[in-house]
Amino acid sequence: MEKGILISSELLEKLPQDFDHLNFFNQATKKLNSKLFVINENLIKEVLGDKYFDNIPTEQEIINSDDTASIIVSDKQYFNKTVYPSVKIIKSYNEEEQKRDVQCFVNHFKNRYEVMRKILISRQDLQESVSIIRLSRKNEREKVSVIGIVLDKQETKNGNIKLTIEDPTGVIMVLVNKTKEEIFNLAKDIVNDEVIGVSGAMGKNILFCNSLYFPDIPLNHELKKSPDEAYAVFISDIHFGIKNFISTDFLKFIAWLKGEFGNEIHREIARKVKYLFITGDIVEGIGIYPGQEEDLEIKDIYEQYEEATKYFKMIPENIQIIICAGNHDAVRMSEPQPKFDKHISKGFYEIPNLNIVSNPAIVNIHSSENFPGFNILMYHGFSFPYYADNVPSLRNAGGIFRCDLIMKYLLQKRHLAPAHGSNQYIPDPRGDNLIIDLIPDVFVSGHLHQITVSNYRNITLINSACWVVQSADNAKRGIVPNPAKVPILNLKTRQVKIMNFLSDDVKVLLSERIGVI
Numbered sequence: 001m002e003k004g005i006l007i008s009s010e011l012l013e014k015l016p017q018d019f020d021h022l023n024f025f026n027q028a029t030k031k032l033n034s035k036l037f038v039i040n041e042n043l044i045k046e047v048l049g050d051k052y053f054d055n056i057p058t059e060q061e062i063i064n065s066d067d068t069a070s071i072i073v074s075d076k077q078y079f080n081k082t083v084y085p086s087v088k089i090i091k092s093y094n095e096e097e098q099k100r101d102v103q104c105f106v107n108h109f110k111n112r113y114e115v116m117r118k119i120l121i122s123r124q125d126l127q128e129s130v131s132i133i134r135l136s137r138k139n140e141r142e143k144v145s146v147i148g149i150v151l152d153k154q155e156t157k158n159g160n161i162k163l164t165i166e167d168p169t170g171v172i173m174v175l176v177n178k179t180k181e182e183i184f185n186l187a188k189d190i191v192n193d194e195v196i197g198v199s200g201a202m203g204k205n206i207l208f209c210n211s212l213y214f215p216d217i218p219l220n221h222e223l224k225k226s227p228d229e230a231y232a233v234f235i236s237d238i239h240f241g242i243k244n245f246i247s248t249d250f251l252k253f254i255a256w257l258k259g260e261f262g263n264e265i266h267r268e269i270a271r272k273v274k275y276l277f278i279t280g281d282i283v284e285g286i287g288i289y290p291g292q293e294e295d296l297e298i299k300d301i302y303e304q305y306e307e308a309t310k311y312f313k314m315i316p317e318n319i320q321i322i323i324c325a326g327n328h329d330a331v332r333m334s335e336p337q338p339k340f341d342k343h344i345s346k347g348f349y350e351i352p353n354l355n356i357v358s359n360p361a362i363v364n365i366h367s368s369e370n371f372p373g374f375n376i377l378m379y380h381g382f383s384f385p386y387y388a389d390n391v392p393s394l395r396n397a398g399g400i401f402r403c404d405l406i407m408k409y410l411l412q413k414r415h416l417a418p419a420h421g422s423n424q425y426i427p428d429p430r431g432d433n434l435i436i437d438l439i440p441d442v443f444v445s446g447h448l449h450q451i452t453v454s455n456y457r458n459i460t461l462i463n464s465a466c467w468v469v470q471s472a473d474n475a476k477r478g479i480v481p482n483p484a485k486v487p488i489l490n491l492k493t494r495q496v497k498i499m500n501f502l503s504d505d506v507k508v509l510l511s512e513r514i515g516v517i
């Protein structure tokens, strides 16, 4: 106020405590060449860059349930049963038996191209983009823009990147010169089969790239907050049936949900939990990897699901559970994975508060007369290791230990598995089910047995942890689990806290096996 600067209290909450307001004021005045009165989010992005807010992690606080753990007797009046949660399934894949042929694959990619083109063409710089066949009529050095699907990416002998892109009318080479550092680094992270926008100058049968565009999330995506306080909690990768399942800690988690575990603060939060998301690998399954037999406590797939049902029935009925399959579950491996089998996972269909969806799926929660609710994108995450290994910036940042960056990368591509080969999939002539066409409020996944919480353009990104310690198969694949951590999302504040249900004896076991706690 002394300097005549106004800043909203909401923005103040978002900024880091050490944000240098005076320095920012001076930079902004210089850059915009005008006297400054109001600091808002757009102005900060304008002065400090689009990505400024992406680098500020969502506020997290670890609540360690062991610190003040206490078991109490459940009070039947404990939960307010007059407030019912709302769950609406927006997108869940329904399998239709049909023969798949080459034409199905062609239609699959045509459909993907069309959806992505519509997203990209809304960008001002791409509004004049032309079809590839029309490039042959352009003069050399003429400025052009095109939208295409990446067929190939090569490094030339001079160290530049040569992309081959295609649209329904033709194919063109695109050269990204290494001297253009910013776009060169973006090009290094491009994978085959993603849809991109390119603008540049025409050469002889080649386009010299000046800018690259990805479908991405719009900057103005709204941060929704619910009018009342309620919580959604997220878990995954329970792997019922494996010897390494940490049942004691999982039971502590259920006891907490029932209001029978934790201190007053923990119990107060539990009372407001209305939604529990479980993002796949419910059971360990059978025949998933060679030698798995040795790791199994329950060797029968039906019994593994019976065990899961037994635990899920302990969860209070006032909590809506939303559940999808992962690659260990007894549904087909190819994505989209359909809902659980009614025969093998029979018990699930008898639990009144269990909502079963496909993988991936979009579920809307907590809507009311005056509030549209939150759209939650659930995806188990089978494609993630491919990007951790094959995208240089992700590999260099820590690979499979940086689920937050992998999830952000896929949001920028608006696809859960853009590269053919990053997952097994069934082409669907009705549309590509792994496209992120509806922008979610929360994107949740699992698979990597890590816990990460972050924020990208007002989308909360959560990779839920697991309930197993490291198996021999995990060790082979370089997976170091971080078990029994539960992210809890306050729907009113959008703040995420992480509850830790890991017992001390498991911590000792973990440190013996994998050298970390």
Ligand SMILES: [Fe+2]
Pocket: 281, 326, 327, 328, 380, 446, 447, 448
């Ligand atoms: Fe998995």
